[in-house]
Amino acid sequence: MAMLAAAFGISGTTAAQTGEWQANDDDFLLLQITVGQYRLTDDVRGYQMADGICLDLADVVRALDMPLRIDKKSRRATGWLFSEEQTFTLDRDSGTVQTVNGEISLEDEIRDTPEGWCVRVGTLSRWFGLELEPDLFNSAIRMSSEEPLPFIEAINRKNRAARLPAKRQTFDLGRFPHADTEYRVWRTPSVDIVVTAGMNGGAKRKFSSNRRAEAYLAGEIAAASVTARIATDQDFVPQTVRLRAFRNAPDGGLLGPLNARQVAAGDVETLSGQLTGQTSVGRGAFVSNRPLGSSTRFSSTTLRGTLPTGWDAELYRNGQLIAFQSDTEDGRYEFLDVELFYGGNDLEVVLYGPQGQIRRESVNLPIGFNQIEPGQTYYWAGIVEKDRDLLSLRRSDDLVGSLQPGGWRWGVGVEHGLDKRTSVAFGAQSLFLANRRRHYLEGTVWRTFGAMQAEFAAAHELGEGAVFQGNALGRIGSINLGASAVWKMGDYVSDFISGDLSHRFGLQADMSLNLGVFKLPLQIGAGRAIQRNGESVTEWQIATAVRAGRINIGAELERETRYDPSRDFSNTGTRLQVLANTVVRKFRLRGNAGFDLSEGSGRFDFAQLSLQRDLSERSELRAQVEYLGPSNLARLSLGYAHRFSKFALRADTTYASDGAIGANLSLAFSLGPDPIGGGFRVSESKLARNGQVEVTVFRDEDGDGLRSEGEDLLPEIGVEAGFRLTDAITDETGRALVDGLRPYTPVLVGIDEASLGDPYLVPQSKGVVLIPRPGVMASLMLPISPSGEVEGIIRSPSGVDLGGVVLELLDQRGNVVASTISEYDGFFLLDRVPYGTYRLQVAEDTAQKLDVESALPGDIKLARGSDVARLGTISLKANASRPLALQGAAEPDLRLAFR
Secondary structure, eight states: OHHHHHHTTOOSSOHHHHTOOOOOGGGEEEEEEEETTEEEEEEEEEEEETTEEEEEHHHHHHHTTOOEEEETTTTEEEEESSSTTSEEEEETTTTEEEETTEEEEOSSOEEEETTEEEEEHHHHHHHHTOEEEEEGGGTEEEEEOSSOOHHHHHHHHHHHHHHSOOTTOOOOGGGSOEEOOOOOSEEEEEEEEEEEEEEEEETTEEEEEEEEEEEEEEEEETTEEEEEEEEEOTBSOEEEEEEEEEEEOTTOOBTGGGOBSEEEEEEEEOOOOSSSOOOOEEEEEEEEOSOTTOOSSSSEEEEEEEOOTTOEEEEEETTEEEEEEOOOTTSEEEEEEEEOOSBOOEEEEEEEOTTSOEEEEEEEOOBSSOOSOTTOEEEEEEEEEETOOSEEOSOGGGOOGGGSOOOEEEEEEEEEEOSSSEEEEEEEEEEEETTEEEEEEEEEEEEEETTEEEEEEEEEETTTEEEEEEEEEEEETTEEEEEEEEEEEETOOOSSSOTTEEEEEEEEEEEEEEETTEEEEEEEEEEEEEETTSOEEEEEEEEEEEEETTEEEEEEEEEEEEEETTTTEEEEEEEEEEEEEEEETTEEEEEEEEEEOSTTTOEEEEEEEEEEEESSSSEEEEEEEEEETTTTEEEEEEEEEEEOSSEEEEEEEEEETTSEEEEEEEEEEEEEEOTTTSSEEEESSOTTTSEEEEEEEEEOSSSSSSOOTTOOBOOSOEEEETTEEEEEEOOTTSEEEEEEEOTTSOEEEEEOGGGOSOTTEEESSSOEEEOOOTTOEEEEEEEEEEEEEEEEEEEOTTSOBOOSOEEEEEOTTSOEEEEEEOOTTSEEEEEEEESEEEEEEEOHHHHHHHTBOSBOSSOEEEBTTBOEEEEEEEEOOBOTTSOHHHHTSOOOOOHHHHO
């Protein structure tokens, strides 16, 4: 012992000489540090003394991964703790400890042991700014901290990343429990409100005030979802009321035998034909069993949605920026005829709010894949008065330009899948177009040929003429190609075909040029149209959209030449449009510019540059410069926005080169029912446009998934939705509210395991799948259960202990909740298993290799008082079809195959 003490530099004056406590085997402890639900892998040695517990300093430093160097020869420990500012110096010779908080004198805090320096638990807590609490019953040291610990944050990040579904893989939400939110006769609506007030004048104009307000409501009436938009004019006078009642069911089942997925009345949107009527919005009714978000057109689509006052919208296709739109008077964004390519088309609309909000709406439209299952039939039917709100408070002669109603129009369509490569569609529409009523019939055939999909469509306008169209999209190597042709007969006129057209054709290509380490995507298109009077129109365009780091740039160059053979006259126009956004340091920049490059012109049509700078997580500065070429007018605006917990506020000023000035103040907030406190709650989150859920977390003692009498509600538990952390934390009643859920998109709502303070508590499941509805507060109960262990020994049918056997633990729904691999001697252990009833099975691929039955007999129940299930020896059962000669053969060790 003396030699060992000398090797570790222990002082010559020993505790034995002073008659004090000495390290001995009876007092020796081997403990494990736990932080929340985590147990650190490195054991910590220590001793139980008469007046407390001490821990080996070197073991603690290693377990917590601290950059602290212990030099036993100089009897010093130096370095820093959890950040470089937290310097630490321990000098045993001078009897002091120097920390960022000052100098501390050493008295009886350190004991010399054969392992090294054993420091009292209370002393370590003071030095490191932690709470260390011994739990000898579980051989643990429970550690907690008011500040987040770096190594725990790193573990949390890795765990969250590990729970993310792999890229391009479909995450199967079907294996999780689902919670349906029933429709009610009445649900109090949530309301998003924007109020703007301002003053404008100067430039020889009198100053005038403008006051606008917009309210968007979402709730339920008579078991239907109801949304409404109420907007005023600049004098605060109500102008339009847009009202819609609907039901959306992603899995169908509406209207009995119709098995509809969408039913709507009020302000609705109809679908598009191939050659007849364009998709339209207005007051009317609509019904369809088509999948939500699917497109009716072959090589293009139209995206529409709500665009609140002051918001901007960007459109991305497969991650490339291709279009931009500022807010409009009708409160909608609209991207018409967005081109689609062969393969997947991931379209994402990013909405930017004036108070710094960012929302994303996405849809995937595949081309060339099996879009309609063989034997499946989709239908739609709708009638609208185009561009007319359900309730308009303006006189018809006040409506100008694009706001003029387009008359009533109706349409029906049916699609049917013939086989995996072929589908057909038939439709009829009636439009008020070119000052008279027109009726149409059309039919379409889609057929896939290898890496190409073709469309053949024909339409007939009753009593007038017909039109024929052929489209093809395909891929050769890495190049997407497209071709189209249209031929008209008679006086056919529709939304897609002008009365002057005779025929037209076009080609397009989408490719990526490999420029060394840089790839440049290119879309090239060319087309030619011949009018009935012989005039020709030739068009070509080149577009690119580049993402390099944080920079997104989109550019499109268009050139059009019109030739009139009767006059031998041609006219050529060239336009360039550029879109860009990026982040430079803490500044977000977005630009949009258009140029007229026609011969003799060469001018700016318009240019716009906006800059945003986050001052904090909730406040920002924004500046915008805009130039209008035709009027030679420049405009500068400066704004400040702050998002409070209850509302968002924005103030901005404008100055124009003609001397006009203005100032505006905008207030945005949402009102919604408060299920926790009662009455209404106020929030800056868009409650009406998104889904909400009230989550209740409780301690499930019996493992049945239901809250029974006496089971506690758990506070300070974090909630996550769709593998993203939220700022929702349960209160003292165990409840939390999660906002901002995307409507009609299934989302997995679960517990943030990093927030659990007890390593022996685990969620009953990874979460519950919810389909949110806009403005509706759903409700979920999430149980957290004590956990136990399952252990045993696996043997082959011939009695040989088997290593490397993959075993799975299944819950009562048949879902795999845990898995393990048996050790070399057949022993297996499943730990941190929530209380409940389970069954054990051999993984399917392992069972096939061993030629044994997968299912193992008997239920396993973990509960209070029986939290360790010792199954003993389990002998696998050979398949009944297994040859008898093989049943006594030695079994292989599968550890190398399955590890």
